[in-house]
Amino acid sequence: MKTKIIFIIGVSGVGKSTVANLLSKKLQVPFFDGDDFHHEKNIKKMASGTPLNDADRYDWLQSLNELAIKHVKAKTSCIIVCSALKQAYRDILSHQIEKYSEWVFLHGSFDQIKKRLDNRKNHFMSSELLKSQFDTLEEPTNAIKINVEKSPEHIVEIIKNLSNNKSEFGLFGLGVMGKSLSRNLANNGVKLSLFNRHIAGKEENIALNFKKEFPELATALPFDDIAAFVNSIQQPRKIMLMVNAGKTIDLVIENLLPYLTKGDILIDGGNSNYNKTKERHDYLKSKNIYFIGAGVSGGEEGALRGPSIMPGGNEETYKKIQPFLEKIAAKDENKLPCCSYIGPEGSGHFVKMVHNGIEYAEMQLLAEVFTLLKNLGKNPDEIAAILESWKAIENSYLLEITIDILRKKDGEDWLIHKIMDKAGNKGTGNWTTIATAQLGIPSTMVASSLFARYISFFKEERITVSTYFNTNDLSLNLNSEEILKAYQFARIINHYQGFKLIKEASNRNNWNINLSELARIWTNGCIIRSDLMTSLVTTFKTVDNILHEPEIIEKLQALKPFIKKVVTEGIVNEVAVPTLTDAISFLNSFSKATSSANIIQAQRDYFGAHTYQRTDDTSGKFYHTHWAKN
Known part of the structure; x- marks a missing residue:
């Protein structure tokens, strides 16, 4: 005892x-x-x-x-x-x-x-x-x-x-991810308390019925009463919240607070905004309750078999929950858990947000690849076969699932032909775009992929406008090898922009995020795992900017002619390839020692007296000119 x-x-x-x-x-x-x-x-x-x-x-x-x-x-x-x-x-x-x-x-x-x-x-x-x-x-x-x-x-x-029957860990919220994480914890020998709300006629005995459904949950304690749930957990309590981000998480915290005691730990495993995570961290600290904001990536299957986990908050608090999170995390190629302390306060949710931003662009790139290959006359099975051949060169989880998607039939036709072309989003791409603007980092591909989703949603209006402008007279002078090389180029730029954003946020907030370690925990379990991500683990051990790494520079130089051709062919033939276009446009801007921004600054000084610096004065002095003619 x-x-x-x-x-x-x-x-x-x-x-x-x-x-x-x-x-x-x-x-x-x-x-x-x-x-x-x-x-x-x-x-x-x-x-x-x-x-x-x-x-x-x-x-x-x-x-x-x-x-x-x-x-x-x-x-x-x-x-x-x-x-x-x-x-x-x-x-x-x-x-x-x-x-x-x-x-x-x-x-x-x-x-x-x-x-x-x-x-x-x-x-x-x-x-x-x-x-x-x-x-x-x-x-x-x-x-x-x-x-x-x-x-x-x-x-x-x-x-x-x-x-004598106290559990080690509590899981609050049995949606898709909550259920998968519960089974993962149970399969790893963790004695659990499970909670789901009770709504008469809608949600009744959810935790109890879930426990009965899976043998690994035989020792789990099911509840729909908050007080009983909290009191069933050993102190200091460790409770993971798997509920919707936003007001719901705040409501849940307020409902739990009366039953918590000094030193208890709440873990937000949802996709919360990192700014709100910091606010919650500070609020709960005033109540002597610890708070960890943990990004969790992997979807339903990843949560069950092993997700990538990105915890942020007080490091000593993290150490108290570390054994539980590491047990359920995916394992990298060296059998180490894809879970690592990210940094203080909202850093865990910040990197998860950027992870999702990178994911947005990766998904959009594959959608554009599909569109280009379709316009070359390929059917979904043929496109899937082409992408299958790419796995030896440029493999990723998203590439693999896209192949499966393209091969799925619904009757005599491919299911992809029957899916409405209106893409949804849950906010993380939006937040990433806001963050990149606030921090002044040009993560253009995330923004481009987000706006592509917004454009897709105006289906009815697009149908109307297509009658005015659309053309079916396509003559793409491309082959699949050229498209692959353009795709490779764009993926490097996307990853550069994502990690650059994380690095800037880390510097501004004194988070001290280890980019190599972050890339490592993204090599398995998460949605953006890929061969490229695995290579970045080594790259970030010596540089924190991949555009300074000789091998990557050499690779981009070799791939550049192909993306230029692919984007040109897309524009000439009116095939929308916004993220591919953005990738080459970004490098075209970023790789120029002299840009057109001198015109912008002169304009700002003309109408707003915002001043400017001169190229022939290295002192850093600012000048203002009276531009208008007398």
Whole structure:
């Protein structure tokens, strides 16, 4: 039995001592009645019919706390009986031993308890004082709550089962990702508490039915009551929240807070905005609750078999949950977990956001590759065969699933032909585009891919406009090899832009993000895992800017003629290739020592007196010109 101090609390007359005596024999640990530790003046005061005040109780509660601490230091368990009617009293009792403390609250109605007291003999607590106890009572939120209508023997069995059956980890929210992560944790030997809300007629017994569905969840504890869920978890509690980002996560936090205790840890495993994660971190810190914002990538299958996990927050807090996250994470080529501490506050959710931004562009690039090959007269099976041949050269998870998608039939036709060309988004591409603008980093391909999705959504308007401008007279002078090389070029630029954004955010916020380690945890489990990502693990060990790496520079130089041709053919033949176009446009701009920005700055100075620097003055001085003619 792990060391624990079981406090049995409640108003006088609920049978605390009786239950403690029986439980003591069951668990073979000593029990102490708090009444035996009262000072003589307190006993006399109560015997005279005068209630104790807080000052009377302070030394008494401290002596019980010292008793509990003594047992913890000796690594022995015990049971302490004490009314502990206020939360302030319970805070004194559990001071410095919060994680060893378990609370059992015995309760009943006033009439029920009064009748019990009236039948007791030779006890200094008269029934007249009972009302003051009920008036004082602040019901605990983190206790095993048992009605005294049950027999003492039954109560002891309930306490024994719940006390010995505490879980190691809580999972709050059983949507697609929550269910997969739960099964992953259970498959890795973690004893779980599972929670899903109860909505009559819509969501009933979700956790219980989920537990019954999968044998690996045999020892999991299912709940739809928040108090019971929280109290079923060992302290300090570790609870992973798998709910929708935004207001929902804030509502869940507020619902959990009354039942949490100092040192408990909440882990937000959803796609939350990193700015909100920092706010939540600071808010919960003020409540003595720790908060970790953990990006989780891999989708339903990845969450089950091993996702990539990106935790951010206090590093000491992370170490407390590290074993659990590393157990369920994917493994890299060296069998190391694809989970690593990213940095403070919102850094974990920031890199997950950028991960999704890179993902947006990677998906759009493959969509454009499909469009080009389709316009060369290839059917989905033929395109899939071409992409299959690319795997030996430029493999990635997204390439693999695109091949599967293209081969899927629906009747006699390919399913892809029947899917409406309106792409949705859940906000992370939008957030990445906002962040890149705020930080002043030109992650143009993320923005381009996001706007491509926005354009796709105006289906009806596109149909109308297509009658004015569209042409079917295509004559693409391309082959699949040229398209592959353009695709390779664009992928390098996309990854440069994504990691450049992360590096800038890390510098601005003093996050000290290790780009090589980040690339490593993105080599498996996550959506953007690829051969290119694996190569970047080594690249980032020597440089933090891949456009400074000689091999990558050489590769881009070799690939550049092909993307120029592909983009030119696309534009001439009115085939939309926005991210491919953006990739070469970016490098064309970025690789020029002299740009057209001097015109922009002159214009700004003309209408707004924004000033400018001169190329013939190295001092950094700013100038202003009166441009208008006299």
